[in-house]
Amino acid sequence: MDVTAIEARLLAHPGATRALHPSWGWMVYWVGGKQFACEFTAAQNAKAPYAGRHLLSLKCDPERIVELRAEFPAAVLPGYYSDGRTWISIDLDDTGVPEGLVLELCDASFDLVFAKLPRRVQREIMQQ
Template sequence: MTPDELRNACLAFAGAGEEFPFDEANSVFKVRGKIFAISRLSGVPLRVSLKCDPELAVQLRSTFPAITPGYHLNKRHWNTVVLDGSVPEHLVREMIEDSYDLVVAGLPKREQVKLHWVGLSRGE
């Protein structure tokens, strides 16, 4: 996954936007003001931090060495993924979607309706 593909994957969701609250090098992807992905798109190797269900986070970390506890984030709820090709791209895309869904699930119902969100894609 290239930096442009990562950016496009994060921005593909309703209401998603890219901001730079920390510095101009770190892209922060938000929905309704809440973070669901963080990446230094110019980083080598490319990495992305994503929100994750705590039980799934542990499973993913034990399966893929490129998935580690979130860097400078709550280690229980965030994973950092090194996009070096060792994690299948479809799984990275699912993780981005899951992160978005977890954030939107925590928004008020009226905000979910505005986003035309139909619920968690897996497990609801």
């Protein structure tokens, strides 16, 4: 999967920024001080099924998570180090998930997090 296209999509949203989490080596994407995505490779000694996988974690609607996990059981996992009821981790090396769907899920993650920001913060972001 083209990580460059994914990063471009994540950063195309209003107010979106990224920062490397130095101790973890994860690239974390933010809006209004809230995380909406992260891209990383899980450690080789991480618990199964995450060990060594190149992952993209995104906020996701709980009902959509059930659908995605049923359709792509090997590639869409519960969110790594996050609430698996509201976050997913997508294996970026698995070719089973269409890139277009991953990009749509990036948009949905941003929208879910942005919608929870205070109205004042939303307005400030949209005026930038």
